[in-house]
Amino acid sequence: MRVRDLCTSDAICVFEDVSVREAAREMRRRHVGMLVVMERTNGPRASPCADRRMRATSPRCS
Template sequence: MQVRDICTHEAVSISPAASVVEAARLMRTRHVGVLVVVEQPNGERIPVGVLTDRDIVLEVVAPEAPCARLRVGDVMTREPVTCAEEEQLLDAVARMRICGVRRLPVTNPKGGLCGLLSLDDIYGALAVYMQEMSRALTRGQSREMEVRT
Protein backbone atom coordinates (compact mmCIF):
# COMPACT_ATOMS: atom_id res chain seq x y z
CA MET A 1 0.00 0.00 0.00
CA GLN A 2 1.27 3.45 -0.87
CA VAL A 3 1.05 6.60 1.25
CA ARG A 4 -1.25 8.22 -1.34
CA ASP A 5 -3.84 5.48 -0.69
CA ILE A 6 -4.58 6.58 2.87
CA CYS A 7 -3.18 10.06 3.51
CA THR A 8 -5.37 13.13 3.95
CA HIS A 9 -5.07 14.89 0.61
CA GLU A 10 -6.07 18.33 1.84
CA ALA A 11 -3.29 19.37 4.20
CA VAL A 12 -3.82 22.79 5.73
CA SER A 13 -0.85 25.05 5.09
CA ILE A 14 0.38 28.49 6.10
CA SER A 15 3.23 30.86 5.28
CA PRO A 16 6.14 31.29 7.69
CA ALA A 17 5.42 35.04 7.58
CA ALA A 18 1.91 34.61 9.02
CA SER A 19 1.35 35.54 12.64
CA VAL A 20 1.06 32.88 15.31
CA VAL A 21 -2.38 34.28 16.15
CA GLU A 22 -3.44 33.79 12.52
CA ALA A 23 -2.12 30.23 12.67
CA ALA A 24 -4.08 29.46 15.84
CA ARG A 25 -7.24 30.86 14.27
CA LEU A 26 -6.69 28.76 11.15
CA MET A 27 -6.26 25.65 13.30
CA ARG A 28 -9.49 26.46 15.11
CA THR A 29 -11.43 27.19 11.92
CA ARG A 30 -10.19 24.07 10.10
CA HIS A 31 -10.32 21.84 13.23
CA VAL A 32 -6.71 20.68 12.88
CA GLY A 33 -3.80 20.41 15.27
CA VAL A 34 -1.07 20.86 12.69
CA LEU A 35 -0.27 23.26 9.87
CA VAL A 36 2.31 22.54 7.21
CA VAL A 37 4.42 25.65 6.76
CA VAL A 38 5.13 26.22 3.08
CA GLU A 39 6.98 28.53 0.75
CA GLN A 40 6.17 28.81 -2.96
CA PRO A 41 9.41 29.51 -4.83
CA ASN A 42 8.23 27.98 -8.12
CA GLY A 43 4.46 27.64 -7.74
CA GLU A 44 4.68 24.44 -5.70
CA ARG A 45 3.90 24.61 -1.98
CA ILE A 46 7.24 23.35 -0.61
CA PRO A 47 7.13 22.25 3.05
CA VAL A 48 9.70 24.18 5.11
CA GLY A 49 8.28 23.51 8.55
CA VAL A 50 5.45 22.19 10.68
CA LEU A 51 3.52 24.06 13.34
CA THR A 52 1.45 22.13 15.88
CA ASP A 53 -0.93 23.28 18.56
CA ARG A 54 1.60 21.84 21.01
CA ASP A 55 4.32 24.09 19.55
CA ILE A 56 2.12 27.10 20.25
CA VAL A 57 1.50 26.00 23.83
CA LEU A 58 5.14 25.20 24.60
CA GLU A 59 6.80 28.05 22.70
CA VAL A 60 4.26 30.86 23.08
CA VAL A 61 1.67 30.32 25.80
CA ALA A 62 3.75 28.65 28.53
CA PRO A 63 6.62 31.17 28.45
CA GLU A 64 4.10 34.01 28.01
CA ALA A 65 5.77 35.18 24.80
CA PRO A 66 4.28 38.23 23.06
CA CYS A 67 2.19 36.30 20.53
CA ALA A 68 1.06 39.40 18.63
CA ARG A 69 4.62 39.92 17.37
CA LEU A 70 5.57 36.30 16.74
CA ARG A 71 5.50 34.81 13.27
CA VAL A 72 4.96 31.16 12.36
CA GLY A 73 8.59 31.01 11.22
CA ASP A 74 9.71 31.92 14.75
CA VAL A 75 7.92 28.97 16.35
CA MET A 76 7.67 26.23 13.74
CA THR A 77 9.71 23.05 13.64
CA ARG A 78 12.09 23.51 10.73
CA GLU A 79 13.14 20.91 8.18
CA PRO A 80 10.07 18.72 8.52
CA VAL A 81 10.32 14.99 8.05
CA THR A 82 8.32 14.23 4.90
CA CYS A 83 7.37 11.27 2.75
CA ALA A 84 6.59 10.87 -0.93
CA GLU A 85 3.08 10.04 -2.07
CA GLU A 86 4.32 6.95 -3.95
CA GLU A 87 6.27 5.69 -0.92
CA GLN A 88 5.28 2.40 0.67
CA LEU A 89 3.24 2.89 3.83
CA LEU A 90 5.49 0.67 5.96
CA ASP A 91 8.52 2.77 4.98
CA ALA A 92 6.70 5.94 6.06
CA VAL A 93 5.69 4.31 9.36
CA ALA A 94 9.32 3.31 9.98
CA ARG A 95 10.38 6.93 9.36
CA MET A 96 7.74 8.14 11.84
CA ARG A 97 9.11 5.74 14.45
CA ILE A 98 12.77 6.57 13.83
CA CYS A 99 12.16 10.34 13.84
CA GLY A 100 9.61 10.32 16.66
CA VAL A 101 6.85 12.11 14.74
CA ARG A 102 3.13 11.40 14.41
CA ARG A 103 2.52 13.24 11.15
CA LEU A 104 4.37 13.49 7.85
CA PRO A 105 3.72 16.07 5.13
CA VAL A 106 3.30 14.15 1.87
CA THR A 107 5.02 15.48 -1.24
CA ASN A 108 4.53 15.00 -4.96
CA PRO A 109 7.41 14.25 -7.38
CA LYS A 110 8.17 18.00 -7.63
CA GLY A 111 8.51 18.29 -3.84
CA GLY A 112 5.21 20.11 -3.46
CA LEU A 113 2.78 19.47 -0.63
CA CYS A 114 -0.02 17.11 -1.67
CA GLY A 115 -1.21 15.71 1.66
CA LEU A 116 -0.55 14.78 5.25
CA LEU A 117 -0.08 11.30 6.68
CA SER A 118 -1.01 10.93 10.34
CA LEU A 119 -1.20 8.07 12.78
CA ASP A 120 -4.99 8.55 12.66
CA ASP A 121 -4.93 7.78 8.93
CA ILE A 122 -2.87 4.66 9.56
CA TYR A 123 -5.09 3.46 12.41
CA GLY A 124 -8.15 3.98 10.23
CA ALA A 125 -6.67 1.89 7.41
CA LEU A 126 -5.64 -0.83 9.84
CA ALA A 127 -9.16 -0.92 11.30
CA VAL A 128 -10.60 -1.54 7.83
CA TYR A 129 -8.11 -4.35 7.21
CA MET A 130 -8.80 -5.91 10.61
CA GLN A 131 -12.55 -5.80 9.95
CA GLU A 132 -12.08 -7.48 6.56
CA MET A 133 -9.86 -10.17 8.11
CA SER A 134 -12.52 -10.80 10.74
CA ARG A 135 -15.16 -11.16 8.04
CA ALA A 136 -12.91 -13.59 6.16
CA LEU A 137 -12.53 -15.75 9.27
CA THR A 138 -16.27 -15.71 9.95
CA ARG A 139 -17.06 -16.50 6.32
CA GLY A 140 -14.53 -19.33 6.37
CA GLN A 141 -16.20 -20.88 9.41
CA SER A 142 -19.67 -20.52 7.85
CA ARG A 143 -18.48 -22.03 4.59
CA GLU A 144 -16.94 -24.98 6.39
CA MET A 145 -20.20 -25.65 8.27
CA GLU A 146 -22.18 -25.48 4.99
CA VAL A 147 -19.81 -27.93 3.25
CA ARG A 148 -19.60 -30.38 6.16
CA THR A 149 -23.30 -30.64 7.01
Protein backbone atom coordinates in the same frame (compact mmCIF):
# COMPACT_ATOMS: atom_id res chain seq x y z
CA MET B 1 -6.14 0.27 9.87
CA ARG B 2 -3.62 2.40 8.00
CA VAL B 3 -2.23 5.86 8.79
CA ARG B 4 -3.99 7.19 5.67
CA ASP B 5 -7.31 6.25 7.30
CA LEU B 6 -6.62 8.76 10.09
CA CYS B 7 -5.29 11.62 7.97
CA THR B 8 -7.18 14.22 6.02
CA SER B 9 -6.57 14.38 2.30
CA ASP B 10 -6.08 18.16 2.23
CA ALA B 11 -3.15 19.71 4.06
CA ILE B 12 -3.76 23.07 5.72
CA CYS B 13 -0.93 25.45 4.81
CA VAL B 14 0.18 28.91 5.92
CA PHE B 15 3.18 31.00 4.89
CA GLU B 16 6.09 31.54 7.26
CA ASP B 17 5.32 35.24 7.77
CA VAL B 18 1.84 34.61 9.24
CA SER B 19 1.59 35.42 12.95
CA VAL B 20 1.30 32.62 15.49
CA ARG B 21 -2.07 34.03 16.56
CA GLU B 22 -3.41 33.95 13.00
CA ALA B 23 -2.10 30.40 12.45
CA ALA B 24 -3.75 29.27 15.72
CA ARG B 25 -7.06 30.80 14.60
CA GLU B 26 -6.85 28.93 11.29
CA MET B 27 -6.14 25.66 13.10
CA ARG B 28 -9.15 26.20 15.37
CA ARG B 29 -11.36 27.14 12.42
CA ARG B 30 -10.33 24.03 10.47
CA HIS B 31 -10.33 21.72 13.52
CA VAL B 32 -6.76 20.52 12.96
CA GLY B 33 -3.78 20.07 15.26
CA MET B 34 -1.05 20.69 12.70
CA LEU B 35 -0.27 23.06 9.84
CA VAL B 36 2.23 22.94 7.02
CA VAL B 37 4.33 26.10 7.04
CA MET B 38 5.46 27.15 3.55
CA GLU B 39 8.54 29.29 2.88
CA ARG B 40 8.29 32.16 0.42
CA THR B 41 11.99 32.99 0.22
CA ASN B 42 13.88 29.77 -0.48
CA GLY B 43 11.58 28.19 -3.03
CA PRO B 44 9.07 25.44 -2.38
CA ARG B 45 9.87 24.14 1.09
CA ALA B 46 7.53 23.13 3.88
CA SER B 47 7.77 22.34 7.60
CA PRO B 48 5.13 20.93 9.96
CA CYS B 49 4.00 22.94 12.98
CA ALA B 50 1.85 21.34 15.68
CA ASP B 51 -0.54 23.17 17.99
CA ARG B 52 1.31 22.01 21.11
CA ARG B 53 4.51 23.62 19.81
CA MET B 54 2.63 26.91 19.40
CA ARG B 55 1.25 26.65 22.94
CA ALA B 56 4.70 25.90 24.33
CA THR B 57 6.29 28.91 22.69
CA SER B 58 3.37 31.34 22.79
CA PRO B 59 0.73 30.38 25.39
CA ARG B 60 -1.34 33.49 24.60
CA CYS B 61 -1.85 32.57 20.95
CA SER B 62 -5.31 31.08 21.45
